[in-house]
Amino acid sequence: MMTRRALLKAGACALAAVAAPPRFLARAAVAAEARRKVLVAIFQRGAVDGLSMVVPYADRDYAAARASIAIRAPREGDAGAAQELDGFFGLHPALEPLTTLWRSRSLAIVHACGSPDRSRSHFDAQDYMESGTPGVKSTPDGWLARAAGTRSTSGSPFRAVALGPTLPRILRGDAGAISLAALDRFDVRATAEAAVARKGFESLYEQGVQDLLHGTGRETFEAMRMLKSANATSLAPANNAQYPRSRLGESLRQIAQLIRAGVGLEIAFTDAEGWDTHVGQGAEQGQLANRLRDLGASLMAFTQDLGDRMGDVVVLTMSEFGRTVAENGNRGTDHGHATAMLLLGGGVRGGRVYGRWPGLARERLHEGRDLAVTTDFRALFAEVSERQLRIARPATLFPGWAGAPPLGVIG
C-alpha cells in the first residue's frame, strides 16, 4: 500500500524533476509573502525542575521542602534572587533576560502542566509527550508530525524540521519532516565534481520501493536544492543578537536562518539536554542555573534575531515530567510529575502564569511527593496547534482524548 506520505513525495519529485530551481524560488517567494506562522518546540530532555525554573516562592511549603536548593524569593534590587513575576511566582535568576519579554507580555507560563500518565520513566514519559498519547505505546507517529500533516502545508521540504543528528519521535510519521545537525554541512561534499556525486546519489534514491530510506533520500535532495537557492546559511544574526555557543544556541540560530530565508518553515523542533539533576542541582547558581542561563540567553538571542518576524512565531518548551518537591539526599531532585512550560512570541497572551496551582502541601501532592498535574499537556499542545498552526479540530491530533477548554494562552 502506498502511504499518503509516499504519494506526496512521489508527486513532489515528479515536479522537481521537470523544473526544479524556478519552482523552488517561486515557492520561497510565496512563503515569504504569506508571513507564515511558525511553531518552534524545545524539548527539555531529562525532566526540568519546574519548581526552580518558575519558582512558587509564595507557596508556604516551597522553601521548607528544599533546604539547600530553594531559590530566594524576589527582593527589589536583588539580581541573584528569583525575578518577580506576579506576586506568587518568580523566574529563576538565570532566566533574567526573559523578564523583558514577560513585561512586554510576550512570555507566558503554564505551571503544574504534565501528563495524566504516572510513569516516572524518562523514556516512556518522553515517548508519551511526543506521540501525544499518554499510556499508549503503539501510536506509530508523533503529534507534531500529525499536526504538520493535518494543516494545509507550504509543500516545502522545510515545512517541518528538527535540528539535531536524529529525527525525534515527535516528528516521525507521514509528514515528511527532515532533521539535520547543521545547515552549512547539508550538502554532498567531494574533492572534485561534487555535482556528479550529488546527481548519482539522488538517482539512487529517486525511484524504487516506497520505503523509509527512499522517501528520506528524496526529501534530502529536494531540501538540499532549496537550501542552496535560498542561501539561508549566509544570513548572519540580525539586531546584534548574540547566541550562546551551545547546542541549543546553535539550533535556534539556524532555525532563525530558516525562518528569515523564507523556505516555508512551519514547525521547528530542537532538544535541550541536561535537566536530570539528581545530584547537586544548585540553587541560584550551579548546575541547573547553568542550563537555564543557556536556555534564557538562547531564547533571548532568537527573539532579538527575528525582530518583527517574532510576531508570527511561537516558541513552546516542554519536558517529560517535573521533579520531586522535596530535595533528595544529594541536594538534587528525583523524578516527579508536573512541571512548567514556557511560551513566547507574537500571539502569546503573556505576562501571566496559566493553570490552576495545586499547592505544595503534602496532602495536595501527587502520590504524596510530587507537584500534581492540573493542566494536561494535551490541552496546551492542542491550543497551540489550533491558534498557531490553524488546525481546526486540534483534539483529533491526540487520539483517545476528549479535548479540554482552551487556556487562552494564545490570542
Next chain:
Amino acid sequence: MRRRLAAVVLVTVALVRGGGDVERAQAASSAVAIPSDDAAIVHALSRLTFGPRPADVARVKALGLTSWIDGQLEPQRLDDRTAEHALAALPTLTMSIAELQRQYPRPKAAEKPADPQMAPRALYDRPPPENRPIRIVAEMQAARLVRAIESERQLREVMVDFWFNHFNVHAAKGEVKWYVTSYERDVIRPHALGRFGDLLRGTATHPAMLFYLDNWLSTRADFTVRFGPNRGKRAGLNENYARELMELHTLGVDGGYTQQDVTEVARAFTGWTIDRPREAARFIFRPALHDRGAKTILGTRLPAGGGQDDGERVLAMLLRHPATARFIATKLVRRFVSDDPPPALVERVAATFRATDGDVRSVLRTIIAAPEFWAPDARRAKIKKPFEYVASAVRAVDGHVDARAGFRLARSAAEMGEGLFGAQPPTGYPDRAEAWVNAGALLARMNFALALTQRRLPGVAVDLSPFAIDRAAPEVTLDRLLLSLLHGEASSQTRAVLTAQLNTPEIRRQTVDDRGPADTDVEKLAALVIGSPEFQRR
C-alpha cells in the same frame, strides 16, 4: 524469491545448566536447519559481524558456516594479532583507574570550559589532546572502531557494543571518563558472551555505573556526613540507579514494579559506593551509609540488618525474574533478527535465558538456530546503526585502519548521530530504523562514503585497484563492486542507475583523441554503491 538451500546442517545446542525449561528450550532450538548457501553466509556475516570483507564469504564457506559460528562463540581461540597490534598505539586501554587518574589529571579550573554542556562537540571535533582526560574517551572510541574493523572476534565486538549500550554510561558525566576504560575492559568485554548475571553484578559494583546513576551518593535517609567538605550535611536516598536497574537493565518498564519497589530497591543499595573516587576508585560497601531496616521488594521481604546482602539479593531476584528473561530476549532478537521481534522467537529465547540462568552463548545459539533468523523477510531487514555503517563500509572495501583512523572514524559515526560513549540518557542508543534514517544523517553517510573512497580519512588504508583491474572497462569494475559490496543483492533500480552513471563523462573519462574510455572513476562509483539504499541495510 531465489533460495537455494545447498546443504542442511544440524545444530545441536549444548545447554549446560539444568532447570525446568531445559527440555523445552532444547526441543525448540536444536535440530534446526541452518542453510549454508552463499546468501545465507552473507546474511550470517551481516548480522554476526560488522559486515563482510570481500574474501569473507569464501573463507566461511571453506570453513563451514557452523564451524565459523562456533568459532565466533569461542573468541579466545581466534588469533587476533592484527587488531592487537593496532591497539598498541592506544596506551590508556591497559591502564588502571588509578593510573588514568594520575596520568590524565583534571584540567585546572581556568583551562576548563565553564560548563561542559557548552562545548558539546568538543569530544569529536578536535584531535584528542595528548594529556587531557578527554583523551581517554577518544582512545576508547578509536579502539571500538579499530576492533570493529580489524578484530577476528567479530561477534564478541558486536556483543560488547550491545551490552555497553544496554548498561549504558555517559563518558562525559563527571568522573565517568576515568572509569569507562575499566568498565568496558573489566566488566563488559570479559562477559559479553558469558553470563548475564556477571554483567549485572559487574555493572552494579563498578565505579562507572555507581557514579553515572548516582548510587554512590545514595544513603539511608537520616545519614549525616561526618568528614570532608560536606561535614555536617544531611545526605539521603537517591532513586536513580534503583529505577534504571529495573526499567532498563532487567525487568523492562512493563516488568511489574511500582514506585514503592523503586524506593525499596534504592534503600537496599544504600552503602554501595565508591572508595576514593578521585584517586583509585573502586567499589566498596559502607555499612554506615546503609539503611538497615527491613525492605519489601516485588513482594519479597528482606529482613532488617541484611547489609550488603540486600543489594546482592535484589540482583539475584531480578536475574531470575521472568520479566528479565523476556526483556533481554526482546532486545537481542531486535538486534539480530528484526525491529519488530517475532513474539514466538522471543518466548523461545527467553526460555533459554531462564533455563541457562542467562548464559549469553546459549541464548545466541537459540537465536541463530531459529528459522526466524534465516527467514526471507529478515534478510537485510535491519538498517545499520552509524557505528555499524562506518565499520562495514571500511570492511567492504577491504580497508585497514590504525589507531589514528579510529579517532577520525568515531567522529564520522558521531556526525551520523551515534557518538560512542556519548549517549547521555541511560537508555543508550535506539536499535530501530526510524531512529537512524533521516535527511541529515543520510547525507552524512553519503559524504562518508565519498571521503572513504577518495582516501580523505587519515589512517584508513583503502585500495580500490582490485575492483578496477581494467580501468578501461567500467562495466567490469561495476560488476566487481556490486558483487563485493552488495553480494549480488543490488536492486534492478540501483543497478540501472549505476550502469547509467558509467556513461557520464566524469565517471567514464574519455581519452583526448576520443578513441574510447581510458579511465573509470572507481572512487566515485564505489562511493555511490556504499551510499546506496542497499548498503544501509544488513
